[in-house]
Amino acid sequence: xFRELYFYLRHNKMTAFLxxxxxxxxxxxxxxxxxxxxxxxxxxSNLENIYENKAIYHLLDGYFDPDEFSNFRDRSDALEILxxxxxxxxxxxxxxxxxxxxxxxxxDAKEVAVNSYSESTDDVEHINVRSFQMNLQAHDYFxxxxxxxxxxxxxxxxxxxxxxxVLLGNSFAxxxxxxxEISVSFYQQEITLSVVGILSENSLLYFNGDPEFYLDDYxxxxxxxxxxxxxxxxxxxxxIIYFSMINGYISIPEGDGEFTRVMMAEVEAISxxxxxxxxxxxxxxxxxxxxxxxxxxxxxxxxLVKTIFILSFVINAIVxxxxxxxxxxxxxxxxxxxxxxxASISILAKRLISEVLLIMLLSYALSQIILSSVLNINSIVPxxxxxxxxxxxxxxxxxxxxxxxxxxxxxxxxxxxEGSM
Amino acid sequence: MEVLMExxxxxxxxxxxxxxxxxxxxxxxxxxxxxxxxxxxxxxxxKSTLLNIIAATQIAESGKMLFNGxxxxxxxxxxxxxxxxxxxxxxxxxxxxxxxRSVFNNIALPLQYLKINKEETRNRVEVLANRLGIxxxxxxxxxxxxxxxxxxxAICRAVxxxxxxLLADEPTGSLDEENEAIILDVFQELQKEGIxxxxxxxxxxxxxxxxxxxxxxxxxxxxxx
Numbered sequence: 001x002f003r004e005l006y007f008y009l010r011h012n013k014m015t016a017f018l019x020x021x022x023x024x025x026x027x028x029x030x031x032x033x034x035x036x037x038x039x040x041x042x043x044x045s046n047l048e049n050i051y052e053n054k055a056i057y058h059l060l061d062g063y064f065d066p067d068e069f070s071n072f073r074d075r076s077d078a079l080e081i082l083x084x085x086x087x088x089x090x091x092x093x094x095x096x097x098x099x100x101x102x103x104x105x106x107x108d109a110k111e112v113a114v115n116s117y118s119e120s121t122d123d124v125e126h127i128n129v130r131s132f133q134m135n136l137q138a139h140d141y142f143x144x145x146x147x148x149x150x151x152x153x154x155x156x157x158x159x160x161x162x163x164x165x166v167l168l169g170n171s172f173a174x175x176x177x178x179x180x181e182i183s184v185s186f187y188q189q190e191i192t193l194s195v196v197g198i199l200s201e202n203s204l205l206y207f208n209g210d211p212e213f214y215l216d217d218y219x220x221x222x223x224x225x226x227x228x229x230x231x232x233x234x235x236x237x238x239x240i241i242y243f244s245m246i247n248g249y250i251s252i253p254e255g256d257g258e259f260t261r262v263m264m265a266e267v268e269a270i271s272x273x274x275x276x277x278x279x280x281x282x283x284x285x286x287x288x289x290x291x292x293x294x295x296x297x298x299x300x301x302x303x304l305v306k307t308i309f310i311l312s313f314v315i316n317a318i319v320x321x322x323x324x325x326x327x328x329x330x331x332x333x334x335x336x337x338x339x340x341x342x343a344s345i346s347i348l349a350k351r352l353i354s355e356v357l358l359i360m361l362l363s364y365a366l367s368q369i370i371l372s373s374v375l376n377i378n379s380i381v382p383x384x385x386x387x388x389x390x391x392x393x394x395x396x397x398x399x400x401x402x403x404x405x406x407x408x409x410x411x412x413x414x415x416x417x418e419g420s421m
Numbered sequence: 422m423e424v425l426m427e428x429x430x431x432x433x434x435x436x437x438x439x440x441x442x443x444x445x446x447x448x449x450x451x452x453x454x455x456x457x458x459x460x461x462x463x464x465x466x467x468k469s470t471l472l473n474i475i476a477a478t479q480i481a482e483s484g485k486m487l488f489n490g491x492x493x494x495x496x497x498x499x500x501x502x503x504x505x506x507x508x509x510x511x512x513x514x515x516x517x518x519x520x521x522r523s524v525f526n527n528i529a530l531p532l533q534y535l536k537i538n539k540e541e542t543r544n545r546v547e548v549l550a551n552r553l554g555i556x557x558x559x560x561x562x563x564x565x566x567x568x569x570x571x572x573x574x575a576i577c578r579a580v581x582x583x584x585x586x587l588l589a590d591e592p593t594g595s596l597d598e599e600n601e602a603i604i605l606d607v608f609q610e611l612q613k614e615g616i617x618x619x620x621x622x623x624x625x626x627x628x629x630x631x632x633x634x635x636x637x638x639x640x641x642x643x644x645x646x
Contacts, residue, residue: 003533011521337517340478341578342506342534345498409479411469414513 001354008355012327019323020363026316027367027386032375033309034382037302050142055260056098056206057250059089059267061243062278072278079235082242085276087225089246090135092270095263098138099223099248100207105131106185126185131219133244134205139222141251142205144215149178149197152222156196159227166193167220170201186221187237193219206249246276321397324356328401331355336410348405353398360390422453425585425617426475431484432640433470444470445481446640452633454585457608457618459628461645462637468621469514471637472588475619476509477501506534510579510616514590516571518563518578524550525559528577535582549577553607569600576607580616587611589620593627605630 009016063069072078089097106126139152147170156165164186168176176182182193199215207213223245229235250267252259264281271277335348364386371377433445444467452458462468473479474486477493478501486493493504505511510531518527528546537545550556553573558566563574572592579587589608593601605627612618620631628634634645 007519007521007526333517334519334521337513337519338530338534339502340476340505340509340511340513341531342502342582344502347534409473411473411478411513414515414517 001351004351005354005358008331009358015327016359016362019320019327019359020366022323023320023360023363024366024370026313026320027363027390028370028375029309030313030389031367031371031377031382031386033305033313034385035371035377035379037306038379038381050206051211053254054251055254057252057260057263058282059097059250060247060280060282061276062280068278073236073239077275079229079239079242081274081276082239082246083226085270085274086242086245088270088274089248089250089267090137092266094252094259094266096137096141096251097135097248098141098251099135099245100132100138100205101134101244101247102130102132102207102218103187103244104128105219105221108183129184129219130217131186131221132207132215133221133223135223135245135248138205138248142203144203144205144220145200146197147173147200149195151197152220157222157224159224162189162191164191164193164221164224165196167197167199168195169214169216169218169220170199170203171216172219173198184219187241189234189237193221246279250281317393321393324359324397325400328352328356328398329404332401332404332410333414335405336412336414339410345405345410348410349398349402352401352405353394356398357391357394360394364390422456424451425454425456425489426452427485427487428471428474429485429487431471431474431481431486433467433474433479433481435470443640445474448484448641450635450642452617452619455612455615455617456633457612457631458620458633458635459631460619460621460635460637460642461623461625461628462621464623466637467640468637469590472511472590472619472621475586476511476588477505502534506531506582508585510582510584510587512575512579512587512589512592514594516575518566518571518574520562520564522563523559524555524561524563524566524574527563527574528559528581530578531582545581546577549581553577554603568595569597569603572596572600572604573607576604580611584616586617586619589618591621591623593622593624601627 063072075081086099090099105128107129108126136152136154136157144151144167146167149167152165152167166182176195176198178195178197180195182195184191184193199220201216203215204212205215223241226238226241229238250263252263267279271279331352335343335352338348338351339345367386368383371382428448428450431445431448432443434441434443436442448471460468460471470479474481477486477496480494484494488504488508493501496504519530525546528550529542532542532545546559547556550559553576555570555573555577558570558574563571566574572595576589576592579589587608592608593604596604601624608618608620609630618631620627622628628645635642636645637643
């Protein structure tokens with residue numbers, strides 16, 4: 001068997017090479033398409049899971065004027081008001097309050113591991129790293145999941161004297177492990193971050209009008225319930241942090257306006273109760289339109305790409321099958337000679353399918369190398385699907401020549417007078 | 422003489438363009454061991470079909486093909502392959518040497534189905550090739566050979582396994598007189614070694630060198646003296 005395969009490949013090396021290239025290219029395209037559709041489907045369903053039937057409003061403080069802002073902070077009860085306002089929002093009954101902000105943190109430059117993710121800074125001893133802060137509701141709302149360690153739990157949002165749990169974006173997976181401690185400067189205070197988990201790749205949330213704000217390059221910190229400050233410096237620091245915490249997002253169920261009215265009434269009631277009366281909403285629903293548009297674009301592109309690829313897949317499969325079929329048909333006289341000299345039909349059928357299968361498996365192996373090493377597509381689903389495609393194609397292509405061998409006397413393929421009858 | 426093979430009432434029908442054509446009709450023939458037989462006839466009269474039935478590569482619609490008393494027609498595909506592998510050497514009309522391999526590997530082809538080891542294969546091929554004057558060509562690709570050389574390679578391939586019967590379909594059809602004479606001498610030598618030879622030919626001179634001569638006319642054999 002192997003000896004005959006060797007003769008076949010050696011004699012048909014150019015044909016085999018070209019066929020292998022064509023089938024490999026076809027499999028690479030197919031694998032890419034499957035990875036793409038799986039990705040787009042995942043992205044689409046992920047977005048739908050998060051946003052379907054929900055409306056998101058942006059809640060801001062109204063202190064745009066520096067003097068007004070300064071006057072408010074000069075009040076002795078400023079921090080108390082901010083804290084109470086935040087806690088009331090965080091525990092509101094008619095809406096979910098999503099406190100989120102992206103405040104960079106400063107990290108020791110010796111932590112060279114994060115160099116590639118830092119933004120340039122003049123400070124040679126410290127570099128800035130992208131960081132994102134959120135409350136537990138935001139964390140749960142966007143269903144953030146981890147690939148290692150654990151996600152945040154309610155206990156992580158309590159003040160633990162300068163030690164903060166941190167979730168790392170997936171880009172940091174190769175540099176840190178769960179349990180590592182990292183010294184950083186956060187709002188001008190040296191704190192220690194304890195790595196509790198690594199986020200799953202492509203974790204995303206809604207932020208600044210972007211329904212696909214990816215967290216892969218971010219350190220995720222919890223917005224903790226700070227203990228009362230002991231120093232004036234600490235008080236000022238907490239004021240700044242709480243100002244960022246009260247600028248967040250409100251999510252309510254989508255509806256005929258009743259949910260919105262109830263939500264606004266509750267925000268107003270919280271405002272009056274806590275004395276923080278300078279708030280405003282930006283836009284009625286900054287999220288819905290871009291999100292819907294995105295889904296529509298995804299759907300349109302997905303269907304178009306799917307149609308093009310399926311057409312191309314079918315045409316390619318037919319062309320490859322025809323080429324292989326005619327190649328094998330040309331082999332029938334040689335098979336007849338083997339038959340004349342003692343080969344049985346089953347040996348020849350096995351040889352025929354092994355010749356086709358060899359080219360298909362070579363192509364499969366080549367396509368896997370390209371997909372995995374060049375295109376970085378390592379998903380198991382395309383690998384298995386492509387393997388079955390290869391086997392099915394090999395069988396389909398072999399069926400007709402094999403049925404020729406089985407049904408007709410093989411010697412009819414020897415071109416002599418009576419044999420052609 | 423000991424009868425090696427008998428064909429009894431063999432009828433073979435082909436369907437061409439949906440029209441049945443009877444090529445062999447109630448054909449009877451008896452061949453003794455070590456005999457040489459020639460079958461002449463017009464193109465398309467059924468000579469190759471007759472050889473294919475003897476080689477068990479085609480099955481007749483009716484009749485028996487007895488080899489040492491065993492009806493080959495009723496054997497399974499696998500059993501017929503074993504019969505062919507053990508007993509039949511075949512030189513097809515257009516030779517059909519396999520151009521994906523050397524002369525050596527063409528000649529050795531039948532031995533791989535008999536599971537003969539490498540050393541024995543090499544021995545047999547070299548001895549036979551030297552005897553037929555193609556010993557120096559063993560490593561050449563068959564596409565580089567002349568017509569006479571190709572014919573000798575085909576003969577070597579057919580007799581390498583020491584078959585009881587050698588079937589040769591128009592073995593001298595494309596050869597000049599000199600090469601034709603060489604090939605016929607080879608056949609004569611093989612016959613002396615006990616191989617039964619059945620040749621189809623158009624050529625009366627070739628036919629006349631055989632022990633028995635037949636003409637295939639209208640599906641039946643007529644003995645020619």
